[in-house]
Amino acid sequence: MTGAEALAAPAPPTAPRRNESSASWRLIDRLGLAFAWFLGVIFCLITAALVLYLFVQGIRYLRPSLLVTNPTAGYNESQTGGFFDPLLDTVVIAVMSMAIAIPIGIAIAVWLSEFGRPSALARVVESTIEMLAGTPSILLALFGTLLFEAPWLGFLSRTSGGVVYGRSFFAAAAMLSLLALPLVVTSVREGLQAIPSHVREASYAVGKTKSATTRRVLLPAARPAVLTGSMLGLGRVIGDTAIVVLLLGNTLTNVPSGSVPILSMLRGTGSTLTSYIFYNAPTGDGDQPGKAYAAAFVLLLMVLALNLGVDRAGRRGRDLRWSS
């Protein structure tokens, strides 16, 4: 027996304990911990049940044909067609809204984070963004109906006999972008503020202007934050119903206005998956639960894909950081 083996012989009989024992905790703390565990598990179960239920119902009712046919009139669910237009419109509305929200959101975030003078104006902008984030979308929708019925905005929707209809893709996308805007601004601003000040100064210290620094250094560094904010905003846009119902006209199929190919569609009315579900839910006008479940399943898949995207966007480039 070598010396080393002799030393190693009286090994501890049990594996080393990694965590401290909670035996010495006060009772209330132990109860609190158990309660927190319990709540966490319950929360997961509820979410799992919801997703599972929608999956089961979705698989039960979703047929590939539903994705490529349009809603039609019929006596029962087998005759009322699918939801091609609502699906298409969901994508169109999402793209339009984000095309408005992302550039404006980035611009506001850059101004707030890098310029922000006069500070009184910056405070006003900040609280406006916060207020917008807390505004129920139905209020935005209501405001939108007033706004887009104004005669000078008549070119954005159908107009007949001097009366502006005020419901169109343009109107809905404009109001939906206001839903996404606070999320984009908040995320991008946090991304910019997370950049250590010495990185900005390093750019100034080699003779770069503030605009060059913002464009070439700060915005690329904040790209993950831009992505995260856009994904969160997109989720909000896809999931909203009130604005679509009030401002997109809520016609089950697209009703174009005018004769210019794409413009006529965007000036016309339509519906999205959410408003389709709203219409077909058991409490809605259509009352076709099977169709509602199928559409909800598709919507759920889109939202899950988005969440995955947010996760990826947030994780990307996290290893490429400076120490502060």
Add this chain to the structure above:
Amino acid sequence: MEFLTPPPVRRLAAREAGLAQPALPSANGHSNGNGNGNGFPLVPSPTFVGGRRRAAPSTIAIDRMQVDDLSVDYGSKRAVNGVSLPIRQGEVLALIGPSGCGKTTLLRSLNRLTELTRTASSEGRITLDGVDIATIEPTALRRRVTMVFQQPNPFPMSVFDNVAYVLREQASRRPKKPALRGAVEEALSRAGLLDEVRADLDHPALRLSGGQQQRLCIARALAANPEVLLLDEPCSALDPHSTQVIEDLIVKLREDVAVVIVTHNLQQAFRVADYVAFMYLGELVEYAGAPQLFSAPRQQRTKDYVSGAFG
């Protein structure tokens, strides 16, 4: 350990006494290298700062900047109070002193970075090649007086673009990549980084090691072809090996560019600097040649600081 012993004084004493001088063995039994302690005066007061000087004193000295009675305030707090000193090409000037003594503020005043702080205000005069820097457009000034920071902070782009970024905006028209290649490689090679990154020029700069990142930052600062290079504790976030590489680099650079380095590390100041300015509570307490300041400080506060009595 080597740089802690022996005090330079001993070697010098022997040398000035005209003894044939092999390198004295240091405490750990190894030779301490070149054994040069050039220009040390024979002095009686022992200090705790010592070690190997990296380079012989420079032979050239061209006046680049002159700081004249500079005072800087942040709001009502005075950070720098009536400081005057010269900055010369061919010499490394080290600013030392305890935290909050104003050495970084003084450094940032040299390329007007203090103006980014809204509450900052300054009096006095700083000239660059005889011209008051207050009259030079800040971005133009900062291309002539560039700065490297404590934390390595390459920009979120490729190694090549980090250097090219500095060159691009300088030219009136944006030159294309092949046109910049020569200048980029020259800057990288001046910073001693080219051989290590030649194959990775298109890789993200943030993937380099900390020491490489810091040398990239130096390359970036050199790409603008500045007259003065400011270094704000450039090694304090780095490992000893990277520190040594960068210190060697600093000594090499002083021929082409005036170097000012802020450091907390007295041994480092001793190793790289030709002149040292000791600051305390915003005042310039003592400005002297490095050997003199460390071995025979004139002021009691300097003596206390370099011997570790406070700070």
